Amino acid sequence: MQKIDDVSTLVFTKARGGKFRWLTISTLMLAIGMLLHLVSPSVFGFTPNWMIATYCVAILLTKPSYRQCIGICMVAALMEVFTSKAAFPYGNFFSEFGGALVAGFFAHSVPPLRVGRFSLRPILTGFVTTLVSGFIFVTILKVVVGIPMPVYLYGILPAVAMVAAGNAAITPFLYFPARHLFQTMNGEAAVDEDVKDSDHSQLILKQSRPGVISIEHLSYTYPGMEGEALHDINLAVEKGDFLVVTGANGAGKTSLLMAMAGAVPQYYGGTMKGMVFTGGKAVTQTSISDLASKVGVILSDYSAQIVTLTVGEEMAFTLENHGYSPEEIKKRSKEALAKVRLTGLEKREVSTLSGGQRQRLVVAAVLAEEPEVLIFDEPTSAMDPEGISEFYEMVGRLNRENGLTVVVAEHHLEAVLPYANRFALLDRGHLLSEGTPEQVMKFMMNHQVYANAIPDIYKAQLVLEEEGCHFEKPFLSVSDAQASIARAVKGE
Numbered sequence: 471m472q473k474i475d476d477v478s479t480l481v482f483t484k485a486r487g488g489k490f491r492w493l494t495i496s497t498l499m500l501a502i503g504m505l506l507h508l509v510s511p512s513v514f515g516f517t518p519n520w521m522i523a524t525y526c527v528a529i530l531l532t533k534p535s536y537r538q539c540i541g542i543c544m545v546a547a548l549m550e551v552f553t554s555k556a557a558f559p560y561g562n563f564f565s566e567f568g569g570a571l572v573a574g575f576f577a578h579s580v581p582p583l584r585v586g587r588f589s590l591r592p593i594l595t596g597f598v599t600t601l602v603s604g605f606i607f608v609t610i611l612k613v614v615v616g617i618p619m620p621v622y623l624y625g626i627l628p629a630v631a632m633v634a635a636g637n638a639a640i641t642p643f644l645y646f647p648a649r650h651l652f653q654t655m656n657g658e659a660a661v662d663e664d665v666k667d668s669d670h671s672q673l674i675l676k677q678s679r680p681g682v683i684s685i686e687h688l689s690y691t692y693p694g695m696e697g698e699a700l701h702d703i704n705l706a707v708e709k710g711d712f713l714v715v716t717g718a719n720g721a722g723k724t725s726l727l728m729a730m731a732g733a734v735p736q737y738y739g740g741t742m743k744g745m746v747f748t749g750g751k752a753v754t755q756t757s758i759s760d761l762a763s764k765v766g767v768i769l770s771d772y773s774a775q776i777v778t779l780t781v782g783e784e785m786a787f788t789l790e791n792h793g794y795s796p797e798e799i800k801k802r803s804k805e806a807l808a809k810v811r812l813t814g815l816e817k818r819e820v821s822t823l824s825g826g827q828r829q830r831l832v833v834a835a836v837l838a839e840e841p842e843v844l845i846f847d848e849p850t851s852a853m854d855p856e857g858i859s860e861f862y863e864m865v866g867r868l869n870r871e872n873g874l875t876v877v878v879a880e881h882h883l884e885a886v887l888p889y890a891n892r893f894a895l896l897d898r899g900h901l902l903s904e905g906t907p908e909q910v911m912k913f914m915m916n917h918q919v920y921a922n923a924i925p926d927i928y929k930a931q932l933v934l935e936e937e938g939c940h941f942e943k944p945f946l947s948v949s950d951a952q953a954s955i956a957r958a959v960k961g962e
C-alpha cells in the first residue's frame with residue numbers, strides 16, 4: 471500500500487461507460503455473431519468463427535474485467551454448444567475460457583499498435599484468440615474422441631490456423647463499423663480504446679480536512695474533450711450545510727455535483743486530477759452504489775429516475791434491491807413519503823401525479839435509503855414560481871429538521887438562498903467565490919460576474935446601503951427585508 475500525502479498530484483483516468491455498457495455491447499455483438507454463425511458465409515473456402523470474432527470486438531470495445539470477459543465467453547460457448555455439430559461440443563466451455571483470457575489480455579495490456587490511423591490490435595486479437603481457443607477445442611476433441619495423431623497434426627491443427635487467419639481478416643471488419651456505431655450513438659468520445667483505467671486500490675488516500683464531502687484540487691476533463699470542465703476546485707461541505715452552487719450555463723455545476731456523487735469520473739469516464747472524498751472515502755476507491763447510499767442524487771430530468779408504475783412500487787424498488795425486509799420497506803416508505811407530503815399515495819399510479827408530485831416521489835425514494843447528503847441538479851427548471859417556493863420550503867425543512875446536508879445547483883437564486891448557509895459561484899470550471907450567500911453575492915456584484923442572477927431584493931439592499939442605511943442581516947427574501955426595514959424604521 472502506497473500512502474499519498476498530496477492528492478493534488480493524483481491523476482485518475484477511466485474509459486467512459488456505465489456499469490453495464492460491457493454487457494449491452496457484448497449481448498448485441500454475440501447476437502450478431504450467432505446470426506452470422508447460422509448463416510455461415512465462408513472466407514476463401516474456410517468458415518470463420520464468427521462467435522470468437524464478435525466477442526473479441528465486444529471485449530476490445532468495452533474493456534471489461536477478466537471476470538466479465540469470462541462471462542461473455544461462457545455465453546458464447548453456450549450458444550456454440552447448442553448449435554455445434556462437433557462430436558464433443560462441451561469442449562467450447564474450455565476453449566472459450568482460454569479465448570476470454572487472451573482477448574482480455576489484448577484489451578488491457580496490448581497497445582493499439584497503429585499504422586497511421588489504423589489499429590492492428592483487432593487483427594491480432596482475432597488471430598491469437600481464435601488460435602488459442604481453437605487449439606484447446608481440437609486438443610480436447612482429440613483426447614475425448616480419440617483422433618489419430620497424424621490427422622490431428624497434419625489435418626486439424628493447420629485447419630485451426632486457417633480459421634484463425636480468417637478471423638484475423640473479419641475481426642477488423644466487425645470492429646471498426648461497431649466502434650463507429652457506438653461512437654455515433656454515445657457521443658464522439660464514447661469508445662476510448664487508448665485510455666488505460668487507473669487503479670487506486672493500492673493507495674492510501676486521506677481526506678485533508680473535515681466535511682461530509684471534501685473536494686481537493688479537483689480538475690476534470692470529459693473523455694475526448696480538450697478543455698477542463700472543472701479546474702483546481704477546493705471546497706468542503708460540512709454536515710448540515712445547505713450549499714447552493716450557481717453559475718452560467720456550462721460553468722461546471724452539474725460536473726461538480728456529479729463529482730460529489732462519484733459519477734464523475736466513475737460513470738462518465740475521462741481524466742480527474744486531485745480527489746473528492748465523500749462520506750470519508752475517496753470516490754475512486756468506492757463503488758457508485760456504495761456512494762449512492764450516502765449521497766442521494768435528484769437529476770434535473772427527474773422523470774428518468776422513475777422506473778415503476780405505482781408510488782408504492784417506486785418506493786420499494788431500490789429498497790428491495792438492497793435486501794430490506796417487507797416490514798422495513800413499508801416503514802421506510804411511509805416515513806419518506808410523509809417527509810415530502812405524499813402520505814397515503816402508495817396505491818396511486820405515477821402517471822396520475824403532477825410534475826411536482828413526481829419530483830417529490832423521486833426525493834422520497836432517495837430519502838428512503840437514508841442518505842447523509844441530498845444533491846439536486848437544477849431541480850426547478852420546469853416549475854412555476856409557486857412550485858419553486860413550495861419545493862425549497864420542503865428541501866429547507868429536510869435540511870433543518872432532519873439534519874440532511876443539501877447541495878443544490880441553481881440559477882433561480884431568489885427562492886433558494888433564504889435556506890442556504892453556503893453559496894458557491896462557478897465560472898467556466900473555476901470556483902470564483904465561496905462563502906455565505908452575502909459574501910458571494912457581494913463578489914458577484916463587485917466583479918460583475920453573473921450579477922444578473924442576484925435576487926432583486928438583495929440589490930435593493932445594496933442601493934439602500936449606498937444611501938447610508940445599515941442592516942444587520944442580508945435581504946435574502948422579501949420577509950427578511952420587511953423585518954430589517956421595520957427594525958431600522960423603529961431605530962432598533
Ligand SMILES: Nc1ncnc2c1ncn2[C@@H]1O[C@H](COP(=O)(O)OP(=O)(O)OP(=O)(O)O)[C@@H](O)[C@H]1O
Nearest residue numbers: 692693695699717718719720721722723724725726
Ligand atoms: N457528458 C459530457 N461530455 C463532454 N462534455 C461535457 C459533458 N457534460 C458537460 N460537458 C461540458 O462540460 C462543461 C461544463 O458542463 P456542465 O453541464 O457541468 O455545466 P453546468 O453549469 O451544469 O451547465 P448548465 O447550467 O447548462 O446545466 C461544458 O463545457 C459542457 O459542454
